Amino acid sequence: MIKDEFFTVLEQQLDKGFPFVAYRKPGENGEKERTWALLQREAKTYYVGDFTESGFVFAPFEDQEKALIIPAEVSDEISTEYFFEEEHKNVKMEAPPFPPNQLRKLARVEHENLVQKAVDAIKVGEFRKVVISRSEKVETQLKVVEIFKNILKKYDAAFVYLWFHPETGIWLGATPETLVSVERNRFKTMALAGTQAFHNTVEVQWGEKEIEEQQIVADYIVGNLKNSELIATEKLQVSQAHTARAGNLLHLRTDIEGNLQAGASALKQLIGTLHPTPAVCGLPKDVARDFIIKNEGYNREFYSGFLGELNVKKETKRNSNRRNQENQAYASISRSTSLFVNLRCMKIEDGKARLFIGGGITKDSNPSLEWEETVNKSHTMKAVLVK
Numbered sequence: 001m002i003k004d005e006f007f008t009v010l011e012q013q014l015d016k017g018f019p020f021v022a023y024r025k026p027g028e029n030g031e032k033e034r035t036w037a038l039l040q041r042e043a044k045t046y047y048v049g050d051f052t053e054s055g056f057v058f059a060p061f062e063d064q065e066k067a068l069i070i071p072a073e074v075s076d077e078i079s080t081e082y083f084f085e086e087e088h089k090n091v092k093m094e095a096p097p098f099p100p101n102q103l104r105k106l107a108r109v110e111h112e113n114l115v116q117k118a119v120d121a122i123k124v125g126e127f128r129k130v131v132i133s134r135s136e137k138v139e140t141q142l143k144v145v146e147i148f149k150n151i152l153k154k155y156d157a158a159f160v161y162l163w164f165h166p167e168t169g170i171w172l173g174a175t176p177e178t179l180v181s182v183e184r185n186r187f188k189t190m191a192l193a194g195t196q197a198f199h200n201t202v203e204v205q206w207g208e209k210e211i212e213e214q215q216i217v218a219d220y221i222v223g224n225l226k227n228s229e230l231i232a233t234e235k236l237q238v239s240q241a242h243t244a245r246a247g248n249l250l251h252l253r254t255d256i257e258g259n260l261q262a263g264a265s266a267l268k269q270l271i272g273t274l275h276p277t278p279a280v281c282g283l284p285k286d287v288a289r290d291f292i293i294k295n296e297g298y299n300r301e302f303y304s305g306f307l308g309e310l311n312v313k314k315e316t317k318r319n320s321n322r323r324n325q326e327n328q329a330y331a332s333i334s335r336s337t338s339l340f341v342n343l344r345c346m347k348i349e350d351g352k353a354r355l356f357i358g359g360g361i362t363k364d365s366n367p368s369l370e371w372e373e374t375v376n377k378s379h380t381m382k383a384v385l386v387k
């Protein structure tokens with residue numbers, strides 16, 4: 001489908017009030033060459049049951065039972081060509097001129113106080129790490145589809161999306177974090193944490209605080225996978241932590257992959273094991289989650305939940321080795337899943353954008369630097385709200 005037609009169809013779907021998602025995946029294998037959309041044919045609400053369904057899922061931070069799905073069988077799929085422009089890639093470090101300074105001062109004090117409270121709780125041994133977040137409302141003159149086009153233009157290394165559902169409203173984002181991808185029985189995940197601003201190079205030094213913060217995430221994921229009986233432990237591969245760019249930011253990342261045991265409930269259990277990771281919640285998970293819910297003072301909704309393709313049909317052409325069929329290509333159909341953590345995202349409310357941003361707190365966190373980090377992270381979405 002040609003680009004203009006693709007975006008017109010999205011606008012029409014919004015006008016009708018029917019659920020849809022448009023997205024582009026990062027990654028190799030030409031995946032980022034196409035932008036896809038799944039358009040539900042009616043306004044009905046569907047929830048994920050046992051994760052054997054096929055479609056696109058959108059799950060909140062807190063209650064996995066409330067994960068919505070746009071099922072493949074009641075939707076139409078369309079796609080258009082890759083849409084990324086090199087000159088838009090470098091996000092300006094200066095934020096666009098919003099919101100008003102007074103509001104920001106108050107938000108800063110509140111955020112720094114909460115970070116300090118978290119540091120104090122860590123120092124007395126209540127938990128080791130917690131992710132503290134906030135939301136911020138900003139003006140935008142752009143229509144939703146124009147914002148999505150900006151996201152497509154700027155962020156080629158992220159999973160980028162525009163989601164609409166009458167139950168959730170409109171969400172957009174450009175996330176650097178994979179929750180899990182599964183193809184046949186092979187799964188991949190990552191431990192992503194630690195942040196610094198990108199200044200034209202990925203050859204950077206990391207401080208002790210960031211190294212520890214990311215190590216906690218990696219150890220947690222690897223430890224839980226090994227204990228879960230869901231995977232073949234001897235096949236688990238864990239990379240060294242390396243620097244990965246996400247727009248105007250850099251993070252530390254460990255890649256983890258392995259083989260998933262067979263069984264209909266394996267994917268559901270794997271997701272339950274991984275979500276929410278200490279990259280968005282904390283450690284130990286339950287105590288950190290309680291601290292977040294009690295203290296953050298707002299509802300995260302779908303921020304730091306997860307989203308993506310669930311059990312979508314994939315056709316791969318292979319050459320048969322059988323003697324009398326030599327070189328004859330045959331297609332095999334498999335199912336693949338690509339789920340991402342919903343970070344660097346926003347919700348459109350009354351024509352304004354509500355941005356969601358957070359950061360990992362450990363015993364060494366400095367409240368004022370943590371505030372600055374959320375401001376830097378907010379630029380990922382602010383940069384697409386202006387022409």
Ligand SMILES: C=C(O[C@H]1C=CC=C(C(=O)O)[C@@H]1O)C(=O)O
Pocket residue numbers: 131133177192193194195251278279280343344356357358359360361377
């Ligand atoms: C929680 C967020 O980022 C996570 C992912 C990467 C780095 C993070 C950090 O350095 O704190 C966070 O754990 C967010 O962007 O809102």
